[in-house]
Amino acid sequence: MSFVPHELTGGDRRERLCWSCLAWLSTLLYLCGLSIADPDLWGHTLYGLRALEQGVAAEPTDPFSWSAPNAVWINHEWLSEDSMAWAYRRWGDGGLVLWRNLWLLLLWLAVADAFWHRSASLSGQLVCLGFGALCLSDFLVFIRPQLATYALLAWNLRLLDRMRDPGRQWLGWLIPLVMIPWVNLHGGFLAGVGVTTAGCAAIAWETHSEIRSRHWRFACLAVIPVLTIEATFCNPYGSRLHSMLWTHLVTYQPVREWQPLWATTPSVVYGVPFLLLGLALVGWRQWRPLEVVTVLVVGWQAVNHLRHIGLLTVTSLVLLPGAISAGLFQLFPLLHEQWSGTAGRRIRWAGLLLFCGALWLFHQSGAERLSASGLTPWQVAVEVRSDVPGVPARAVQWLADRKVQGRLLTQYGWGQYVLWHLYPDCTVGFDGRYRTIYPAEIEAQFLAFQELEPGDDPPELLDQAEIVLWPVEHRPLPFLVGRPEWVEVYRDDQASVWLRDQPAWAATLVDRSKLPETSSDQRRWLRFPGGPQNGIPVATSRNR
Numbered sequence: 299m300s301f302v303p304h305e306l307t308g309g310d311r312r313e314r315l316c317w318s319c320l321a322w323l324s325t326l327l328y329l330c331g332l333s334i335a336d337p338d339l340w341g342h343t344l345y346g347l348r349a350l351e352q353g354v355a356a357e358p359t360d361p362f363s364w365s366a367p368n369a370v371w372i373n374h375e376w377l378s379e380d381s382m383a384w385a386y387r388r389w390g391d392g393g394l395v396l397w398r399n400l401w402l403l404l405l406w407l408a409v410a411d412a413f414w415h416r417s418a419s420l421s422g423q424l425v426c427l428g429f430g431a432l433c434l435s436d437f438l439v440f441i442r443p444q445l446a447t448y449a450l451l452a453w454n455l456r457l458l459d460r461m462r463d464p465g466r467q468w469l470g471w472l473i474p475l476v477m478i479p480w481v482n483l484h485g486g487f488l489a490g491v492g493v494t495t496a497g498c499a500a501i502a503w504e505t506h507s508e509i510r511s512r513h514w515r516f517a518c519l520a521v522i523p524v525l526t527i528e529a530t531f532c533n534p535y536g537s538r539l540h541s542m543l544w545t546h547l548v549t550y551q552p553v554r555e556w557q558p559l560w561a562t563t564p565s566v567v568y569g570v571p572f573l574l575l576g577l578a579l580v581g582w583r584q585w586r587p588l589e590v591v592t593v594l595v596v597g598w599q600a601v602n603h604l605r606h607i608g609l610l611t612v613t614s615l616v617l618l619p620g621a622i623s624a625g626l627f628q629l630f631p632l633l634h635e636q637w638s639g640t641a642g643r644r645i646r647w648a649g650l651l652l653f654c655g656a657l658w659l660f661h662q663s664g665a666e667r668l669s670a671s672g673l674t675p676w677q678v679a680v681e682v683r684s685d686v687p688g689v690p691a692r693a694v695q696w697l698a699d700r701k702v703q704g705r706l707l708t709q710y711g712w713g714q715y716v717l718w719h720l721y722p723d724c725t726v727g728f729d730g731r732y733r734t735i736y737p738a739e740i741e742a743q744f745l746a747f748q749e750l751e752p753g754d755d756p757p758e759l760l761d762q763a764e765i766v767l768w769p770v771e772h773r774p775l776p777f778l779v780g781r782p783e784w785v786e787v788y789r790d791d792q793a794s795v796w797l798r799d800q801p802a803w804a805a806t807l808v809d810r811s812k813l814p815e816t817s818s819d820q821r822r823w824l825r826f827p828g829g830p831q832n833g834i835p836v837a838t839s840r841n842r
Contacts, residue, residue: 313643314420318413321423321650325431326406328657329438330399332664335680335826336440337687338730341714343394343827345373346383355380355534360735362717364705364725365759369735372535372542377482378443391678391826394441401445402438405612408452412616415460420646421637422623424653426574430615431657433570437608440687441678444605447486448612450476454490455616458497458588462505467515470498470522477529485543487530489599489609495523496595500587546733559601571600571610574622578614581624589617671823680828682821683792685769686711690793691829693767694719697788697795698830704764707747712767719829727759750774756781766796 336342349356356376359368373379385393409430413423438445454476461470473494480487498519505515533539559568575593592613600610614622627634636642637649668679682691690712703723708716713729728736728744736744743759750756750773760766766784768775770793778784778796788795 317420317646317650318410318423321427321653322406322410322413324654324657325427326402328431328661329402329406329435331661331675332439332668333395333398333441333675333678334439334687335678335689335828336442337689337711338714339394339441339678340718340827341730342375342379342443343382343386344714344718345376346379346381347387349376349380350383350387360731362721362725363727363729363735365727365740365762366736369737372538372734374485374533374535374539374543374734375443375483376534377479378446378484382441392676394678394826395676398438398441398445401449404449405445405452408449408456409615411456412459413619416620417623418619419623419626419634421626421634422619424649425577425626426615426619426622428653428657429570429574430611432660433567433611434608436565436567437605443484444486446480446483447489448608450480450483451486451490451493451609452612452616454493455497455592455613458494458501458592459617462501462588467518470518471525473522474525474529477526478532481530481533481539485546486609488543488547489596489606491523491526491530492595493592494526496591497588498523500591504587542733557604559604559607562604568604568607571607571614574611574614574618577625577629578618578621579625580628581621581626589621592617668823671821673823673825678826680824680826682824682828685709685772685792688792689715689828690767690769691824692790693788693793693795695830697724697765697767702765702797705762706765706767707760707763708767709769710744715829716767718827724765727763747774750777752777752780764798764800766794768794768796770794 345357356373356379357371360366360371361368363369382394382397385397387393389396409427412418413426418426434448438448454473457469457473457476460466461468473490477487477490477494480490502516502519530540531537535542562568575597593610596606596610596613599606637645665675668675671679673679680691681688686709694716697720701723705727706716706720706724707727708729710728710730710732713726714731716724716726717729728740732741740759743757746757747760750760754777756777766778770789770791775794778786783799784796785799786794786796
């Protein structure tokens, strides 16, 4: 059932199809136009390369950490990493771009399917695609396993929505099948389990009169969530995966994207899903349980975890395009009258051209910055001047040139970049894998180290470290200044390197009074992997 009266669509069928396809394609190209390396991309690709070379799905224990040596590794993203490594091994960073863009295509096909079956008006499509693309570009510009969750959640919602249609109940049986790859691609499958369970309960309530006469339908709605939950055990770790993720979810995460919405710096794009929900509320003339329950579930997640803002945007695009279209009609009836019908054809096409032009300008503003560093849109860009998501390419180059070896402690967002370029000469004390590797006591020590002030007692983690690589002007560097056992040997405008004063590094420490001057290379962006090596030697047999 559509929320939108027929006259909202406007134009003949051929024009409508052509117009919709152009708007849809322009936003897809906008989302696919730039690719930036996520801080964990080096780790994801490295772990996949090693797994493929060893002929396993994922390495069972961790070889990279000195603080948790040989720890049992519950790699909840192994299928993403193996597929990313496969693409990288064949086509370099272009393969990673292709990997990301295939997930974006799958996501945008779900949005197109929703527009088609929910009879979204042309103006509604333009608003959904435009605002949706601007919001999602903040999340989808990075190459990361979370892309699988965006796409598969969209199709999960589409299957739930379509199974309410007469003769389409069988589509619900596809949901457990979708869950089997999802549970091995990314931990966001838990969102799919929650949405499926709540959605089936909502559909049962919505169609309770029909269920009373057709008991088989009630059985289907009861069995589908059960099978979906059982499908989550189709992973190499069984219930240990669920235990790890539950611990990860219910405890505090000192990562910005895991913070609640009210605890972060406001951003315009974070308001997009709530704008779309507001339009849907204006046009919502028939409150159906599936939409209400799903929006409440995903909305609660978005308010409590910043990274779920993108999932709420996807939910709005997939479930509410009809209601958003009706909301626009209620708010702007005169504009709709001028927009619709044969008389409004020129206005419609002029609006589409303005829409495409605006997207092109947004894209160019980002592409020109990369072009100044010699990069093209089909290459993966690595930011090398700022804190995370930037990476310390110059400092790591300095360490690699001097063949510095030892136990290294660095910011969690830099850890996997360091592993790609310096392992096995250097191992790390903590990195972005968090509780998939590190026990709670190591995490607590690392968090304490980040907050050290002069005069504090150092945690045991620092006592065991031999190298510290840290962003300049961040704690705990003032603490290290007052420690005679630590010597600063390198500093640029991004990162500082400290070595423990010991005889093995006498040659490196002798020139500590002259810190390296700023590099003549002032580029802000490099091409992945962006550092002293091309990454391939890191994953060869010498590291097995």
